[in-house]
Amino acid sequence: MDRTLQLRTATPRDLDWIHELRHRVYAEELGQHPVDPSGRLRDGLDGDNVYLVAARGETRMGFVSLTPPWVGRYSLDKYLTRDELPVLSEEAPFEIRVLTVEEEWRSTAAAPLLMYAALRWAAARGGRRVVAMGRTALLDMYLGVGLRPVGRTVRAGAVSFEVLSGSVAELTRTVAERHGRILERLRSDLDWRLDVPFAPRADGCEHGGAFFSAIGTDFRTLARRHEVVAADVLDAWFPPSPGVRAVLAEDPGWAARTSPPTGAEGLLAEIAQVRGLPAESLVVGAGSSDLIFRAFGRWLTPGSRVLLLDPGYGEYAHVTERVVGCRVDRLPLRREDGWLLDPGRLAAVTRDGKYDLVVVVNPNNPTGRHAPAEGLRAVIESSPARTRWWIDEAYLGYVDPADSLAGLASADERVVVCTSLSKMYALSGMRAAYLVTGPETAGELRRWTPPWPVSLPAQLAAVAALRDPAYYAGCWSRTHVLRRELADGLRHLDGFSSVDEGVANFLTVTLQPGGPGAAELVRACRRYDVFLRDLSPMSPAYEGRTVRIAVRGTTENARIVAACRSALDALREPAAVVSAAPGRVSR
Template sequence: MGRELQVRVATPEDLEWIHELRHRVYAEELGQHAPDPGGRLRDGLDGDNVYLVAARGAARIGFVSLTPPWLGRYALDKYLTREELPLLDEGGVFEVRILTVEPRWRTTAAAPLLMYAALRWIAARGGRQVVAMGRTELLDMYRAAGLRPVGRTVRSGALTFEVLTGSVSGLTKATTDRYRTTLGRLAAQVDWRLDVPFAPAPDGCEHGGASFTAIGTDFRTLQRRHQVVAADVLDAWFPPAPGVGAALAEDPDWAARTSPPAAAEGLLAEIAAARALPVEALAVGAGSSDLIFRAFGQWLTPESRVLLMDPGYGEYAHVTEKVIGCRVDRFRLRREDGWRIDPARLSAVVGSGRYDLVVVVNPNNPTGRHAPAAELRSVIAAAPARTRWWIDEAYLGYVGLAESLADLAATDPRVVVCTSLSKMYALSGMRAAFLVAEPVTAARLRRWTPPWPVSLPAQLAAVAALRDPAYYGERWQRTHELRRRLAADLAGLDGVVTVEESVANFLGVILPPDGPSAAQLVQECRRYDVYLRDLSPLSPEYEGRTVRIAVRDSAENARIVTACQAALAALRPGAAGPEAPAPVASGVATAGSAR
């Protein structure tokens, strides 16, 4: 069977049909609106809404309308004030409207397909909550789909609607559970033209980037690493210190077959010496993800309330929301504020006393901004005693280790600092990290640490790396120079993109509202074996238009610029090339780089 059923973002040609179908259904059939002599029903949000269309061959069969939060207004604003419906002021709320299907197709899978497409599109833009108006007589159907009434009723023409809401993850689960067989069949039949994969990743999270998949996760085609530019993960562009290679090369057979020190005693002692910290305040793990899962699993329950920065490193949302099931709030960072953490506003939010844990990645990934240590110390000092702070300093070396809060963490039971050795020390493949906590807290975590948490090669490498601060200081400085050059070259691409520099080993590229989406640019660059990261799923603050690019060496940075230039040209309206972007095969990126 051919892929005759198609789902796409509406084209200008589709809009006339949408206006005509809306008139037939909502004016003539349902009496919600007065008939229009021209037989068209338009909307004040038409210029800003996103319409998704389902078609079979040349016949359009249905559509659904989406209103993203960055517009600052919703259709519901016509009926209710924000005081009456405060959820509209929460971050990440998308309005889903007027799911409409041609009469002859209403008994088919068209409506479920459009509902599913809307959820996938919203998830790809970082949406967390959906709001909708549902006809009162169909309330049971909406409940079965996972929506719940908020207790507000709206009258429009001859119809009465309930205001409904639901989480994107919950609605996606309800839809995939209820229509699993149908969706499985449609996956093989539908011509999916959206810039988001048809199916979500198995656990709803992509850990790391897609570049290793291009190299080959079965390790049979490792020579591909020389062709692939892995700028979708934030691994260092430089090699580890010379002493690392020497330590691993001295007797690799022995290092491979020998059990390491069971509690990584030598590594702990080296960290304590290098950072002037008491060894009893330390715990080590196989990367910071190991420490995050282990610590949060001990401290948090589904009843815990957690505050995350938004945008922020996606692994924290994954662990707290999807693994543990905590109640998670977001502290919204704004592009117009330079993504800065406003200490006064953060103090006011945390001062409520309702948070068990506040997570701050500093410098922040993916915004690339750094909050001065003095500001964070003041906020923490004024915070309630019951609130624990987790400070992730994976990229701090690019700012300066003097900005660390490790000394505070070693004495204050409310503060924990986590430091990955992956990004700063070019040891991502080794999997080594440590955290700093008041000794009683650190001891509890060590009790829940299995023996041999860090492999012998990783311990040897980490110790050697920590013994060569001069080498890494020079590499961090060189990274700044490479980043500035890459930023200047990208900013010169026909003036169509805006570049946001960071303080670390990456930068952001913002596409114009009338240009391609971030997902389209990422997908097109893969034709040139250049892998970038679409930040859209991390937060609606990115509006589906921001790509993160890791700093590589000069040659690979040049390939990145060339690929972006070619991709933007291919995606320009009217450009020769494929009618639509190649189908997206990988899962939605939500977590960020491996730590």
């Protein structure tokens, strides 16, 4: 018999065994449910639950059940009201329950590995909190992984359960600290077939950019860049303007060895002139992430309360929750509303002044939707004086650079507009960005800015780019045409339930329910050197089924469509299992 322990998502053939094992354990062994003459115990959530199975060869050892938040109901609803258990309504948790192992395998690693697999599955789909019904007799096992009682006990038949909860981020840290070495030992003999990496990524915000691993991060095989389609990051499909290329080519040796203007004075002056803003209201940085870390580190503490959009750009959640440790609330954007931000809803949740900072990415990444500045201005101006607003306009050029709140920000110390020059001006490799805010706030941030915050090549390139608005306007206009063409090509494929364009240099595709998930599509496309972005870890709202695709040029867009077609065809084959390693398919 194959002794390798396998973890996988349950197949339809597993369901009869799951129902039979549940009856043996929870009806016959524990007396939680009445004995059923069929010898099967089914669940009202069977059609919505996800079951993870541990097996050795053909021998099934145990399973665990997850109920994702998008189902809209939980098993716990049978026992407690939402008023008694508000976590179910307030935090959109994943419910983990019915951890069940065959008697002969209960002393093995099957149960803890199933719990770990459930945590990884929830994290990979944007889960931020889990709830569980832990059998009182096994409470130490649940406490050992970091779950904590919420003060509610449930009794079902002869069995009592403790209701437990935990933050996915904290549980992940706890498991790594307490059980990391054991997990690494088990990993070597584990057949991990879930569509999620076995180990969480290193601490840091999860961005795109996996394409560079195919080129080679040691920079020894840069010719591979011509073979790889980098559609998992939102870099521009077009090159920088001729003026940018000329200034960088004029004397690259001098630009590389020479210290830049200490405070990027020339760049600040150019931004002020082009945007019609006072120079004293500006702060520059090496990309928007530099500005986010610098500003948030100054303004926020673990006692701060922050509001983010959900889904929204992941850097903000990373910095506020994981770096600073703030209390973060989320304003959900809804698929049924077209992912649009409703200014009325935003005003309603911010008018009481409980937030120290509200972050709005506009146009939003990853939804691609834009909220007109007029509506946002009204919300901001009517909000309490203690609330600071951070408006990220990195993709505004694809709508209208004039529809900016930068003018408001330059005169209001509570408002910040952050703008990256990377994406709109094809300067992602240069790392240049700026923010606009009131002179006092800007002056404070400049005092906390190290000298030479932007390299000399980046300053030269940014200034030259700002001096060529006609070139970039043409590129932005062409982007809309390319996006529509890419969307049309993808809409003709069998397997997507929707293709949503938005307004920027990317679109999203959502896979049909019941078929392959986003992670499977992304991995399968990498076989063709086409890299796409799985949005699942960003938000549970995507249900593990949505992929973001950056707009590229005509030839690369055709490769994207072809790769998606081939990947979807392969994934529809019932015997195909896409392995966890990119570029490999096992059958």
